Amino acid sequence: MATQTHIEVVMPQMGVSVSEGTIVKWLKSEGEATKADEPLLEISTDKVDTEVPSPADGILDRIVKPEGETVPVGTTIALITPTDAAAGRSGVLESLAAPSGAGTHEAAASVPNGPGGGRAFVSPVVARIAAEQSVDLSLVPGSGRGGRVTKKDLLDYIERTAGTDAETTPRPVAAPAPVPQPQASSAPHFETPGERHERMSQMRLGIAEHMRRSLDTAAHATTVFEVDMSRVFDIRTRLKPEYLEKHGVRLTYLSFVARATVEALRNWPWLNGEVRGEEVVTRGFVNLSIAVALDESKGLIVPVIRGAEGLNLLGIARAIQDLSERARAKRLIPDEVQGGTFTITNPGGYGSIIGTPIINQPQVAILDVEALVKRAIVISDDNGADAIAIRPIMNLCLSFDHRLIDGAYAVQFMAEVRANLQNWNEERY
């Protein structure tokens, strides 16, 4: 019975700092066949939302962790019987089933230990009793922290198995009372009629923590620049069909701003830097973070264009399109959302004209790209006389960390971004 003919599906490690994940949706139901690498479920972590592929061809025997549950990395969330072992699966299931009479929900609450029990910590008393009673700990469902087998789990198990060995007639075994698991989240909550309560997603919790921490860390200040986008407007109108036909890339204003920003960051390296203790870190590269809003306003994700300093307009436009499409399809890998050095956010698409964004820690600045609006402005004509003209104007807002970046530094950088856009150099960019 100890032979393991099933394969465990575990909560994957989605990045170094990710310790737990939430099961969003099972894409297969119990008893359904699945193929290796076929999406099995969707998970959400505080860094990314993604699909988890099936580790093997086989049948999804049991879903151990239901939708909505948050579990530590490495926790068994499902069992798959591989196709070639499907014949022997009933025995395995019995060994994992709940004590007679217990509902499947109690059973699902316990986590079988990994093979050999090596994954979870074994306490001294559990080690001693297991040795004295010759119990294979990998067979004992654990209810302790991280699925650890507690002394009580082990004693319950010994009592259960002793009963089945001694007598073939089933002995009435009381279903173990569900162990109360007091958790931090068990704070009392009160409902007022008409209110609806739902738990925040992992991503929402992550954003909440990150935003609050940023305001607690950086000395935020924001500056706003008006940019005359006439030249960019003309160039985009001309290049747009060509980009779409030749390269399959939508040429957006955001791409122009991103390219102009990367160019200006060369001359204002602190804005691409970081405050680390009492040191200033600057870089010879730009990893450009682009904030992408997810559908139905269900959060946002900030993928990173690595080595943006080496990309021309086409390269940047292509990278933005690729990353934002994959972010919305939940197909980013953890490395693609880490290591950014400067962020651009783009609420202008919705008509916003001014914003004071929060810096994406540990960066020191974030550029906010606002709506392109045609405005009547005063210009000087060729004869030096004032005239009113209609121009496409875009506001760019920069929030910067005043601990490191002085106002003069920030506005000179912004003036350069503006100049790069107003005098767009097609050959160079």
Next chain:
Amino acid sequence: MPEMTYLQAISDGLRQEMRRDERVFVIGEDVGVYGGAFKVTVGFLEEFGPWRVIDAPLSEIAIAGSATGAALMGLRPVAELQFADFVSCAWDHLVTVAAKQYYRAGTPVPLVLRLPSGGGFSGGPFHSQSPESSFTHVPGLKVVCPATPRDAKGLLATAVEDPNPVLYFEHKHLYRRIKADVPEGRYTVPFGKARVHRAGNDVTLVTWGAMVYTAAEAADELRGEGISVEILDLRTLQPWDKQAVLESVAKTSKLLILHEDTRTSGFGAEIAAQVAEEAFENLDAPIKRVAAPDTPIPFSPPLEKAFIPQVADVASALRELVAY
């Protein structure tokens, strides 16, 4: 059985000892005419006279020194310090003379020193300490910390009988707050025997003094969550009932130690070390301590509340252990 406060039980026990044995006398600041700072010896001067109820000068050295000398000469002094905090002045007599005399010269020192200790009433850094742990580190001294009126009386009788110097820490916060039935006649409570304040199965909580009541409140809270806590009141720290602790830990496999004294080198450290040495294979979770932070005791009531372990601190530590 009459109901007595913790303070009345001490007073009653002391009066009985003085009636029983002529060698027993009391000495301390204001113990005579005034009846003691906390009124433990009210009426004693009238009953036993000025030779056996001695008002001492404002000098803990004089009190400890003269009591040590009297004990050496065969009397049974029960000396009182107004506040345990000032025992530092008496350190030399207690630690250098009283504790070592028997080992050096074979002469017993049957001295009892009563030490009103503990906080919880905004007494500040000089009137709130729980210095019992320091004296557990001095071979030759016995350390007693009663939590209930019955134990307060019975342990005092045992202390007076004992041929060694005994430091009797009475918790000021319990004086008039705790009331219970106390046997009328003379009885003794043995040293080195813990009392099961409450039996339980899921986690062992070892404590003493006023923290017994904090522990009980926390255990009440957890009972509603289906968690059963076994509370052991050590009653005496030197000697302490290691056997009872080991037996309870063998049952529950989880141990929380709670004390009002500061954390570092508090007596909880000794208990934790002994359990780790002798019951390692019975442990199902790390040993935990809840104790005061390593600072002097603040005056400010909110700060003092943050300093002295509260019911919520104990309950959350218990929950952590149970969930481990």
